[in-house]
Amino acid sequence: MTTFAHEDSLPRVPLPTLEASAERFLAWCAPLLTADELAATEAEVAAFLRPGGPGRALHAALEEYDATEGVHSWLDTFWPYRYLGRRDRIALNANFFFLFQDASPQQSQVERAAGLIAGAVDHKRQLDAELIPPVVQRGAPQSMIQNKYLFSATRIPGDRQDTVRSPYTDAWPGPSRARHIVVFFRGNMFRMEVLGADGVPHSLDDLEAGLRAVRKAGAEPAPEGTSVGHLTTMARAEWAAARESLRAVHPRNADALDDIETALFCVCLEDFAPEDTQQACDQLLYGDRGNRWFDKAVSLIVFADGRAGINVEHCELDGTTILSFTDALLSTPAEEHSRRSGARPQGLPAVEPVVFELDDTLRGRVRSAAEAFAAYGESTATRTVSFDDFGSTTAKALGSSPDAFVQLAYQLAHQRAKGHLGATYESIATRQWRRGRTEAMRVVTPEIQAFVAAMEDPAADADTRRAAFRAAAAQHVARAKECQAGDAPEQHLWELELIQRRRGTELGVTEQPALYRTPGWLTMRDDYLSTSSAPSVNIQYFGFGSTSSRCIGVAYVLLPDRFHLYLSTPLAVADQMHTFADRLREAVAELRELLSTGEGGA
Template sequence: MTTFAQEDNLPRVPLPTLEASCERFLAWCAPLLTADQRAATEAEVAAFLRPGGPGRVLQAALEEYDATEGVHSWLDTFWPYRYLGRRDRIALNANFFFLFRDPAPGQPQSQVERAAGLIAGAVDYKRQLDQELIPPVVQRGVPQSMVQNKYLFSATRIPGAEQDTVRSPYTDAWPGPSDARHIVVFHRGNVFRMEVLGADGVPHSLDDLEAGLRAVQKAGAEPAAAGTSVGHLTTMARAEWAAARESLRAHHPRNAAALDDIETALFCVCLEDAAPADVQEACDRLLYGDGGNRWFDKAVSLIVFADGRAGINVEHCELDGTTILSFTDALLSAPAEEHSRRSGARSQGLPALEPVLFELDDALRAQVRSAADAFAEYGANTATRTVSFDDFGSTTAKALGASPDAFVQLAYQLAHQRAKGHLGATYESIATRQWRRGRTEAMRVVTPEIQAFVAAMEDPAASPDTRRAAFRAAAGKHVARAKECQAGQAPEQHLWELELIQRRRGAELGVTEQPALYRTPGWLTMRDDYLSTSSAPSENIQYFGFGSTSSRCIGVAYVLLPDRFHLYLSTPLAVAGPMQVFADRLREAVAELRELLASGSSAD
C-alpha cells in the first residue's frame, strides 16, 4: 500500500447538524457557568437556531461548501484561518518541540556525529516518502490520513499582512516531491546552505555530512554581528514580519535569493554552541532558544546541542504532533549507518557549502536588533517547568482499571482546583486523522462528572468508596467524550467555522452582524483556557512542549508511556506562582489517586 494511496478513500469528516452542535455546546459550557450565565447563553442559542435565524443561514452555506466538488472537508478553509490567520508571533506561541531520547551507549555522542546522523535519517525518510514506500499509519485497524507528510520537507510558512501562506511542494506551484538537494545550517547566528544530495540526487555519506558540518563550525566560528541574524525577524508578529520581509526583498536582489535558499531548503539544522545545564534548559532552548539561530517559519528544524543532545522545533500550520511522532520514530528507530545504507548514500567528498548572506541597511539591522531584544524579553517572561514521574505510567493506570488519559486528566483537574481554588476551561487535543485530511478536534474536559469527582476529593466527609465511584463516573464520561470527538461529534470547531463564514461572507448571506451566540458567557468562558493539554506518546522522546495560549493559561504537554509520565508546563511569568503550585499539587494528586484506586481493588 503506497503512502498516499488511501487518502481519497478515507471517509469525509462528518458535518454535524446545527441542532447537535448547539445542544453539545450548551452541555459542554454549562459546568463553567452560573445559572444566570447559562440562561443568557441558552437564550442566544435559541435565537441562533430559530427558523430563518443566522445559524440556519450559515449552516446552509457550510453544507453547500462541503458538497462542492474538490472540497475534501468542511474544515478546508477552517484550518488555514486557524493557523495561518493568527497575527501574533508563532515562535513560542504556536510552534512545538520534542526533546529526543539520548543516544544509546555506543551510538554517536558528539554534536557533529549526532547532527549528521539525524540528517541521514531525514534524507532516508524523504527518499521513502518520495517513492511512497512509507505504509499508511493504521490505528486499531483504521487507516490514518498521511497528507501531512507532504509538508515535512521544503515547506515554509510565508508571512502575510492579513493571512500567511505556505510555500511547499505537492502544490500547483511546485508539483510533486521537493527537488531541493540542500538544507540550511545555523551556527552562532550564521546561516549556511549545505547540499546533502549530490548532483545526481544520491545522498552524501555520513563522513561527508560530518565534514560539511565541521566546515560550517569553522566558517561560522565567529558569532554573527549584532543586527545581522535575520532569523530574529521570524520571531515577530506576523504582519510586522511580512512588512520586514518585503523590505528585505526590496533592499537588494541578494536578499530574495537568500530567502529562496532558506524557504526551499529541505529542513533546518541548528547547531547550538552550548550544552544545556539540565533537561528543563534543553526544553526551553528547543521551544524558543536564540531566535538568531532559528528560522521559526521552517516546517522542521532539527536542533543539536554542543553535547550531542537533540530535538526538533516544528511550525504547526500544516503539521500536527502525530505526524512528527511518526517522523521522529523513523529517525531514531535505526542507527545512522542503517539510514545511510538504506538511502543509497555514498562518499562524494565535501558537500557543496556556501554562506547565506543578506544585504542589510541601518534600518533593517535596527529591526533585527529590536526583534531580538523583544523576543529575548518575551522568552524571559515565560515560566516553564518539567515534571517527571518515573514510577508511574500508562501500565500503572491500566492496572488500576483506569484509562491512562482519563487518569491524568482527572489528576490535572484535582491539581488545578487545589492550586487555584477553582476549575477552569480545559482544552485537550484529540487526533482525528482517520478522516480525509483529518487533523485534530477540540475537546473540552470539564464535565459535571469531573465537578462531582473534584468535590468528592475535596470533601473530608466523603468516603473512599464515594470518591472511587466519582472517579469512575468522571473517567467514563471523559472516555466517552473523547470518542465523540474522534467521531467528529464535537461543537467547537463547527460553531467557530460558522462564525468565520459570517466574517467572510456575512454581507453576501444577509448575516451582517456577528451572531450574539459568540459573545455569550458560554462561548467566551468555554474557550478561555486555564489548561491547554496535549499528549505525544513515543519511547523516542523525553519531553514535548509548547507555549501557553493565554495570559493565565498553563500549557500542559505530556508524554505518557507504559513506564513513565513526563510533562512540560509553561505559563506567563506573571502567573508563574500558581503553575509551580499546580505542579506540586499534581504530584500529590497522582499519588493520592493511585492509593485510592489501589485500596479499592484490594478491597474487592
C-alpha cells in the same frame, strides 16, 4: 500499500447538524457557568437556532461548501484561518518541540547532527517513492497528507494571512527536488548540500565533514543586527513588512530567502550545552540567538554535547505526524539509514554562506526583534515534571484509561492550586478522516465536578470517591470517542462565526450573532489548561507555549513506564503553575492509593 493510497477513499469529516452542535455546546459550557450565565447563553442559542435565524443561514452555507466539488472537508477553509490567520508571533506561541532521547552511546554534536540528517534524507527518499506504509489505528487507515509538508515546506508571512510555500502544490508539483539544507551556527546561516548532483545522498563521513566546515566558517558569531532569523520571531504582519523590505533593499536577498525557503529542513547547531533538561526544553521552544528560522516546517536542533530535539512550525503539521517522523529517525541507527538511502562518499559537500544585504533600518529591525523575543521568552515561566514510577501500565492496572487518569489528576491539581476548575482544552487526533487533523475537546464535565467535589469533601469516604472517579473517567472516555467521531461542537460553531465574517453581507447575516458574545462561548474557550500528549519512547519531553494570560500549557509524554510533562505559563502567574505541579504530584499519588485499595476496574 503506497503512502498516500488511502487519501481519496478516506471517509469525509462528518458535518454535525446545527441542533446537535448547539445541544453539545450547552452541555459542554454548562459546568463552567452560573445559573444566570447559562440562562443567558441558552437564550442566545435559541435565537441562533430559530427558523430564519443566523445559525440556519450560516449552516446552510457550510453545507453547500461541504458539497462543492474539489472540497475535501467542511474544515478546508477553517484550518488555514486557524493557523495561518493568527497575527501574533508563532515562535513560542504556536510552534512546538520534542526533546529526543539521548544517543547511546553518547555522540559528539557533529556525529549526532550528521546521523539525524542521514535519517531525514532516508525518510524523504522513502516518502518520495511512497514506500512508507499508511498508518493504521484500530483497523482504520489514517490520513498521511501532512507528510507532504515535512520537507521544503516554509510558512511565508502575510499582511492579513500567511501562506505556505511547499512541494506537492500547483506551484511546485511533486516532491521537492532540493538537494540542500540550511545549517545555523552562532547566528550565521549556511546552505549545505546533502545530496550529490545526481541525487545520491552524501555519506555520514561527508556530512560530518560538511558540518565541521560550517562550524569553522561560522566560528565568529554573526555581527549584531545581521542574523535575519530573528525576524521570524516577530508578529506576522510586522515580519511580512520586513520580508518585503529585505526583498526590496537588494536583489541578493530574494536568492537568500529562496535558499532558506526551499531547503529540505534546517539544522541548528548550538555552541553551548544546556545546564539541565529544563534548559534544553526551553531552548528547543524559544531559543533564538539568531540561530532559528521559525517559519521552517522542521528544524533539527543539536546542542554542543550532542543532545538534540526538533522545533516544528504547526500550520500544516500536527504532533502525530512528527511523532512518526521522529520514530523513523531515531529507531534505526544512522549507519542503517545511510546504507538504506544508497548514500556514498562524494567528498566534502558544497557549503556556502547564506548572506543578506541589510541597510541600517533592517539591522535595527533585526536587533529590536531579537530584544523583544528575548524579553518575551524571559516573561514565560516553564517547568518539567517527571514521574518515573508511574505510566500508562500503572493506570491500566488500576482499572483506568491512562488519559482519563491524568486528565482527572490535572483537574484535581488545578482545583487545589487555583481554588476552582477552569476551561480545559485537549487535542484529539482525527486523522481517520480525509484531511483529518484534530478536534477540540473540552474536558470539564459535571462528572468531573462531582469527582473533584468528592475528593475535596472531608466527609466523603473512599468508596464514594472511587465511584466519582469511575464515573468521571467513563464520561471522559465517552467524550473523547465522540470527538474522534466528529461529534463535537466547537470547531463547527467557530467555522460558522468565520463564515459570517467572510460572507455575512452576502448571506444576510450582517452582524456577529450574539451567541459568540455569550458567557458560555467566551468561558468555554478561555483556557486555564491547554493539554496535549505525544507518546513515544524516542522522546523525553514535548512542549508548547500557553494560550492565554492565565493558561498553563500542559504537554505530556505518557508511556507504559513513565510520565513526563512540560508546563508553561506567563511569568506573572508562575507561582500558580509551580503550585499546580506540586499538587499534581500529590494528586497522582492520592489517586493511585485510592484506586489500588478499591475493587474492580472501570
